[in-house]
Amino acid sequence: MRICTKCVMPDTKPDLHFDEFGVCDACRSQEAKNQKIDWDKREKEFLDIVHVNKKNADYDCVIGVSGGKDSTFQVLKVKELGLNPLCICFEPTIPTEIGRKNLENLNNLGVDLIHVKRNPIVYKKLAREAIKRTGDCEWQNHLGIFTVVPHFAVKFNIPLIIWGESPQIEYGGPASSKTRNILDRQWLEEFGGLLGNRISDMIGVEGITERDLSLYMYPKDEDIHRVGVTGLFLGYYFKWDLREVLKKSHANGFSTTIRPVETTYENFENLDCYSNHVHDYLKYVKYGFGRATDNACLDIRLGYISREEGVRLVNKYDGIPPRLAIKEYLDYTGFTRAEFDLIVDSFTNKRIFQRDANGKFIKDIDGSLVRKEEYLVR
Structure with missing residues (x-):
């Protein structure tokens, strides 16, 4: 396994x-951002695009929000630019108290907020099936976020x-994706985390009908074109720095925990939903890196820590x-721990983690997988 010579991403x-120097394209993207x-x-x-698209008398734009540091910053930024946003929150899988508090704080910044309380019966069926198929406990939530927001844009003619x-600019991706500043159906299908599983594939799961899934289906092309819906990444137009984003959000009421959240050394990540931490762990067993690696890489690229410190944090x-x-997550889904472990093991990377003579993954006393020597982060 190769690890970037500048950050710690494998x-x-x-x-x-x-590239030929062993540097990942996310680090090269940061250099481009700086220079x-x-x-x-x-x-x-x-601002020119905003001016052209100011066609709604009530709202200038739609923002998908969770109440996290990023969506809090998005709201603050567009309000600073004189825009009046309509905010849409697609309910998290397993909401937390601090998440509810931060969402209320975002609302109190002075915006209209629609909180979509999805059908819990259909959603849970999707959640249980999606993790079996894709190894992602948040598949249905990511899909819902990226479809519900454009649905409201169409409904409100925004x-x-x-x-x-x-x-792709912050975390790496194909070169063509870094110049593509639009989130549309194509982006969702290519980069939206569907993992080869389409919402239409879920029809029939435990009696789910097409009508049950209408909220999770991207709006029809004719409706998108009629309203002229365009989804833009704010980070393409304004230099994104997670520490500056956090600082500004903090100054405007965003709350964090006292201790680091599970899966990383930071206290501000994925505060709105317990299931997000399970999602980060599943990423680790598949690819050998998790949320701590993501955070360390961003901090290294932005100059807040050294690569050596990043290596220590990732290994810790x-x-x-x-x-x-x-x-x-088990309380929510109804899976037993044995059922959950079986699903996780089925997606665990056999190249990265050690197994015993019977083919079972070797784990330390804390339950963590043991990496093969050649896959250690150095």
């Missing part, structure tokens, strides 16, 4: 590319959707099963 990350991009020009481009950071925090989150 080449097991899907769509990540390394090559004319951010004043990008801001003017953004052409402009404002998303947050550009994932990545890979320990999030016990509280798993308990909440």
Whole structure:
């Protein structure tokens, strides 16, 4: 396994590319952000697009929000630019108290907020089936976020959707994706985390009908074109720095925990939903990196920590099963721990983690998988 020579991201990350110097394209993207991009020009481009799309008398744009640091920052930024957003929250899988508090704080920044309480029976059926098929406990939530927001844009005749950071610019991806600033049906199908499973594939699961899934289906092309819906990444037009985002959100009422959240060394990640921590752990067993690696890489690229510190943090925090989150997830889904472990093991990477003579994965006393020597982070 190759690890980027600048950050600590391994080449097991899907769509990540390394150059001849062993540097990942996410690090090269950060260099471009620092040295090559004319951010004043990008801001003017953004404002020009906003001006063209101001066709709704009530709202200038739609923002999908969770109440997290990013969506809080998005709201603050567009309000600073003089825009009046309509905010849409697609209910998290297993909401937390601090998540509810932060969503209320976002609402109190002075915006209209629609909280979509999805059908819990259909949603739970999707959640139980999706993890078996894809190894992702948040498949149905990610899909819902990216479909519900454009549905409301169509219903309210609001052409402009404002998303947050550009994932391909911040975390790496094909070169063509970094110049593509629009989130549409194509982006959802290519980069939206569907993992080869379409919502239409879920019709018939435990009696689910097509009508039950209408909220999870992207709006029809004719409706998108009629309203002129365009989804833009704010991070394409304004230089994104997670520490600055956190600082601004904190200053405007965003709350964090006292201790680090499970799966990483930070206290501000995925605060709204327990299931997100299970999602991060599943990413670790598949690819050998988790949320701590994501955070360390961003901090290294932005100059907040050294690579050596990043290596120490990754080796300390990545890979320990999030016990509280798993308990909440089992209570929610009804899976037994044995059933859950069987599903997780079926997606665990046999190249990265050690197994015994019977083919069972070797685990330490804390439940963490044991990596093969050649797959250790150094």
